[in-house]
Amino acid sequence: MAAIGGLQITDAGKIYDPGGIHVVAVDNVSLSIAPGEFCVVVGPSGCGKTTLLNAIAGFDQLTSGTIEMDGELLASPGKKLLPGPDRMVVFQHGALFPWKTVLWNVTSGPVKRGQVRMAEAADKARELMGRVGLQGIDDQFPEALSGGQKRRVEIVRALMSNPKVLLLDEPFRALDALTKSVVQEHLLELYDFERKTIFFITHDLEEAIFLADRVAVMTTRPGRIKKIVDVDIPRPRDHHVLTTDRFLELKSELGEAIYEEAKLAFEAGERELA
Ligand code: ADP
Ligand code: MG
Numbered sequence: 001m002a003a004i005g006g007l008q009i010t011d012a013g014k015i016y017d018p019g020g021i022h023v024v025a026v027d028n029v030s031l032s033i034a035p036g037e038f039c040v041v042v043g044p045s046g047c048g049k050t051t052l053l054n055a056i057a058g059f060d061q062l063t064s065g066t067i068e069m070d071g072e073l074l075a076s077p078g079k080k081l082l083p084g085p086d087r088m089v090v091f092q093h094g095a096l097f098p099w100k101t102v103l104w105n106v107t108s109g110p111v112k113r114g115q116v117r118m119a120e121a122a123d124k125a126r127e128l129m130g131r132v133g134l135q136g137i138d139d140q141f142p143e144a145l146s147g148g149q150k151r152r153v154e155i156v157r158a159l160m161s162n163p164k165v166l167l168l169d170e171p172f173r174a175l176d177a178l179t180k181s182v183v184q185e186h187l188l189e190l191y192d193f194e195r196k197t198i199f200f201i202t203h204d205l206e207e208a209i210f211l212a213d214r215v216a217v218m219t220t221r222p223g224r225i226k227k228i229v230d231v232d233i234p235r236p237r238d239h240h241v242l243t244t245d246r247f248l249e250l251k252s253e254l255g256e257a258i259y260e261e262a263k264l265a266f267e268a269g270e271r272e273l274a
Helices: 049-057 102-112 118-131 147-160 177-194 205-211 239-243 245-267
Strands: 007-016 023-033 038-042 064-069 072-076 087-090 165-169 197-202 214-218 225-230
Touching: 007 049, 023 038, 023 049, 023 064, 023 225, 038 205, 049 064, 049 072, 049 087, 049 165, 049 197, 087 147, 102 118, 102 147, 118 147, 118 177, 147 165, 147 177, 177 205, 197 205, 205 239, 205 245, 214 245, 225 245, 239 245
Parallel strands: 038 197, 038 214, 087 165, 165 197
Antiparallel strands: 007 023, 007 064, 064 072, 214 225
């Protein structure tokens, strides 16, 4: 598969300054993500995860540093490449069109842009949905779906645009624990199938280790990279890895780093905006 979707984040910084309050949200973050890598950034609420993702997605600007994708400048102070189908985002609270069917929701983006014809898009959508247990729901409306089904539909929708990178901002946060573990397995299934570069943010350490090739721990605000750990657990993975010795080792190694930061964040009274 072609080596596309590499991200190079260099000394990225973001200061929010509404009315002169000067919040240093992200400070000097450098992170290199290889094409096809599944990178998870984990850190306490308010440490700048969403800020970083927004800069990659083109929703917001950096105040220092640069972000490049495959050598192309995505973001630097005063410049951002507008959001586009090359960087698809899935949020915690998705955005399916409620008055449109599932099939319409997942196919309309690439079809409208002329990327693919409807028949082809429908085939691809059915293939991806079939892989994640979503057969037979093409004609349903989003309100008929469970939270876990909606998240899967949103991920399939994002993949339908054939992005270079998939950006996920705590997509499973609102799900109950059981649903979450099933949907995580489904995401891995899609990752093993498509091997897109994934930039996933969460504050859930187990989720981070279960999914990632590499976990980057961020410090509490101002968000910096505190630690990066390779997750050397072979793929394909399913929930059985959660109880392996290696998983527990990684969890304790990373847990220490995160606990320190979570405590600092709590003491600082951080609360999340987005
Ligand atoms: P995370 O996603 O890790 O919870 P965010 O990136 O949402 O963190 O926020 C990082 C910090 O920046 C937080 O302290 C938050 O309050 C602050 N922040 C986020 N967006 C804005 C904004 N538009 N204006 C001012 N401060 C903001
Ligand atoms: Mg956030």
